[in-house]
Amino acid sequence: MFSQRNRIGALLFLSAAGLSAIAQDAPQNDPMAPTDPEIVKAATLAAENGGTGSYRAIMTVESSLHTHTIYRPADLSPFGESLQLPIVVWANGACANFGNRFRYFLTEVASHGYFMAAIGPVGPQYLEGNASMTPPGDTPPPPVDPEDRPQPTSWTLLIDAIDWAIEETQREGGPYYGKLDKNRIAVMGMSCGGLQAILAAADPRTTTAMIWNSGTFPANNDRVLSGAEATKASLADLHTPVAYISGDESDVAFRNSNDDFEQIDHVPVLRAYQHGVGHGDVFRTPNGGSFGKVGVAWLNWQLKGDLQGKAWFTGNDCVLCRDESWELRSKNLE
Numbered sequence: 416m417f418s419q420r421n422r423i424g425a426l427l428f429l430s431a432a433g434l435s436a437i438a439q440d441a442p443q444n445d446p447m448a449p450t451d452p453e454i455v456k457a458a459t460l461a462a463e464n465g466g467t468g469s470y471r472a473i474m475t476v477e478s479s480l481h482t483h484t485i486y487r488p489a490d491l492s493p494f495g496e497s498l499q500l501p502i503v504v505w506a507n508g509a510c511a512n513f514g515n516r517f518r519y520f521l522t523e524v525a526s527h528g529y530f531m532a533a534i535g536p537v538g539p540q541y542l543e544g545n546a547s548m549t550p551p552g553d554t555p556p557p558p559v560d561p562e563d564r565p566q567p568t569s570w571t572l573l574i575d576a577i578d579w580a581i582e583e584t585q586r587e588g589g590p591y592y593g594k595l596d597k598n599r600i601a602v603m604g605m606s607c608g609g610l611q612a613i614l615a616a617a618d619p620r621t622t623t624a625m626i627w628n629s630g631t632f633p634a635n636n637d638r639v640l641s642g643a644e645a646t647k648a649s650l651a652d653l654h655t656p657v658a659y660i661s662g663d664e665s666d667v668a669f670r671n672s673n674d675d676f677e678q679i680d681h682v683p684v685l686r687a688y689q690h691g692v693g694h695g696d697v698f699r700t701p702n703g704g705s706f707g708k709v710g711v712a713w714l715n716w717q718l719k720g721d722l723q724g725k726a727w728f729t730g731n732d733c734v735l736c737r738d739e740s741w742e743l744r745s746k747n748l749e
Contacts, residue, residue: 465489466526467702468711474518476537480579482572483532484514486525491594499584499596500530501622501718504576504615506608508628508695510568510643513538517605520703520710527711529718530595532576534568534608569642570611573602574618581620598622599718603710605629605695606668610643617652623717624657625710628694630671647678656683656748658713658728660706662692676744683747685713685728690740709735 465471470488477485487500494500503524507516514535525531577600584595601623604612609629616624632638634647657679659672666672669688676686689697689705697704712734715724727734729749735741 464702466523468523468526468528470526470528472522472525474515474522474537480532480576481536483534483576483579484518484537486518486521486529486531486533488525488528491590494594496593499599500528500594501596501599501601501714502577502580503529503531503601503603503714504573504580505531505533506568506570506573506602506604506611506615506643507534508606508608508698510607510611510640511535512568517698517703519701520698520707523702523707524710524714527715529714530580530591532580534572534576534611568611570614570644573604573611573615577615577618577620596718601625601714601718603627605698607640607643609668610640610645613645613649613653614643616655616657617649619654621655623655623713624653625713626657626659626672626675627706628661628666628668628672630659630661630668630673630675632671633674647675650675650678651681653679653682656685656717658685658687660685660709661688662694662697663688663690666692666694668694676746680746684745685748686744687728687735688742690742705740 465473470490470493472486473489475485475487477483488494505517505521507513512535514533515537516535517533521531521533580591580595581597583589583591584593584597586592597620600621602612602615602618602621603625604610605627606629609626610631612624612626612629613631615621631645631647631649639646659676661669661672663669666688672686672688676684687709692705697706703710709727712724712727715721716728717724728743728745730736733743735743
């Protein structure tokens with residue numbers, strides 16, 4: 416029998432080996448991820464520079480939202496009525512229930528002045544930034560019996576996070592009172608989490624969506640992932656500008672992203688991918704690597720009206736247009 420530690424390692428190794436949740440019959444996650452204070456403390460104190468933005472960011476937890484992990488500026492005093500934090504909710508690759516799995520990327524975005532809630536409590540520290548997704552020094556464990564697979568997360572957890580953030584910014588006396596902008600909300604997700612984000616993006620309160628290394632399955636494919644049941648028909652419910660960002664042809668979701676882009680013609684849509692990047696590896700690099708920069712630029716434009724952010728994606732001389740490692744297409748984006 417596996418220990419809990421090895422069981423979690425096995426699940427995540429399967430994802431790393433290319434059996435991503437977006438190509439599996441069911442997403443992989445653990446609704447019983449540890450929330451022991453010592454694990455939370457160790458993860459929070461893990462090597463991290465707090466992002467490159469103007470506000471050193473932290474990863475933390477809130478007892479009233481124990482199903483999620485929070486990323487935000489460490490010092491909330493600069494924020495209030497005249498300067499509020501846009502709200503960003505995140506769904507993990509593999510629809511995993513570990514809120515610290517993408518902490519490098521999420522910390523980077525938060526450091527530029529965002530309040531972020533990722534699905535899942537804080538899991539074991541070895542989940543963070545280890546390219547093999549197994550505990551350091553351990554050999555990959557054998558596959559887990561399908562009957563032992565934990566239950567999936569649900570896209571509705573993104574809606575729960577939005578609800579919570581709006582309630583908190585309106586709760587007098589709370590630490591977030593008046594500091595979060597309920598009128599500027601983004602949904603994001605990677606791989607299986609990208610499908611969850613597509614579903615949550617239908618919420619009328621959302622302002623933009625970013626779909627990372629993901630896309631719905633072809634119309635002639637009847638695969639449906641529990642908790643992430645987005646299909647081609649779901650695209651009609653998008654009502655905001657949406658960006659599809661992925662790796663190159665080696666990314667398992669490359670074709671899905673391309674096809675979603677072709678299908679969408681009723682809202683502004685961006686399709687960008689980077690050569691030499693696969694399915695999720697860049698998220699485990701310092702500050703989320705190139706994806707961290709692209710994510711910040713898009714959110715700055717869509718949620719803050721920042722023209723420098725816009726210049727990354729529009730115009731013949733846009734930032735990504737000048738970068739030969741990127742391919743860029745768009746519709747109705749100006």
